[in-house]
Amino acid sequence: MQITSKFTVAVHILACIDIFDGQMRVTSDFLSGSTGVNAVIVRGVLGQLRNAGIVETRQGSGGAHLAKALDEITLYDIYKAVDCVDDEGLFHFHENPNADCPVGRNIHKAMDGRLEAAQAALENELKSTTLAQVVADTRKIIDEE
Amino acid sequence: MQITSKFTVAVHILACIDIFDGQMRVTSDFLSGSTGVNAVIVRGVLGQLRNAGIVETRQGSGGAHLAKALDEITLYDIYKAVDCVDDEGLFHFHENPNADCPVGRNIHKAMDGRLEAAQAALENELKSTTLAQVVADTRKIIDEE
DNA sequence: AAAGTTGAAACAGAAATGTTTACAACTTTA
DNA sequence: TAAAGTTGTAAACATTTCTGTTTCAACTTT
16 A cells, blocks of 8 residues: 555656746656656646646646745645545545444444544644755755765 | 555454454454455454464464453554555655656655655554554443443 | 364456546647 | 647556455364
8 A cells, every 4th residue: 555656746746846947848748757757647746736726837838837935835735635545534444344243333433533643643744844845855965966 | 545444454353352252253254244344354364463463363263362462452563464554665656757857866865754754653653552442442432332 | 074264375356546548728939 | 820839638548456256275173
């Protein structure tokens, strides 16, 4: 089980937009080249980021741009934007526990709070990190090369 | 994306073993009935729990038993036992970032620490919860019915 | 010896995910 | 206005992952 790579692709895309915008047109084709991911997938991710208000894109005129400052975009915003987890939650409960069994009938309720707490711990950590930090680290590594 | 339901099935199974052991033989067939999950899947989960030293089962003689005290089993132990996440980690990095692009070449390194921290936050939360707590809650809910 | 059970492998089906192809809608440039 | 380049999106296809099913050998108890 792994969280969809669209998440890391999205971060990669946003880092590219920040670093290359102004120098060149950051098209889905260019981003496909940098990420190694199909241009249609890139456009899909860009669409989700656009719906979340994180980037701006327009038909015809190529080139994506950030819609927010880097330090106003957290990893959690991106994680939500690309739908890493659905409304069911991170953990998948088995669907048909036996209601005639006292355990089967109640285990879901007994676990729910714990599972939500675990998911919240993950998400809070993502909320505490901004793209500004990730891009700063990336630039630093590039400069040190 | 969701963590395999084998995790909640495993917790359900362990709760059943604790609650019904002594009263009846807790066989894979019985557990299949309580969880609503195929008996072969149940035996698979029991096998993983046995490998992790959490339960004891034997061929021929039916009936699973706990191999540890309830308060010595954390949700993390179960999560590891049933292989919720593999060695690659919870997050899935896209495989072919372009090494000719400064971002593509370095984004992985720039993100890794952050992703590991997020995964650790989830796992630490699971480590802080024992089966004893979950079963106590389950018994409490049963008693209040 | 018979009945019940676990362990494990092989196969099938379903569901989720990712890829590719195709094309209409749009913008810019010449 | 025409051409070229780009985005948005749908549809078809392929791949992967998860779950269920079947089958049977090995084992234990009665």
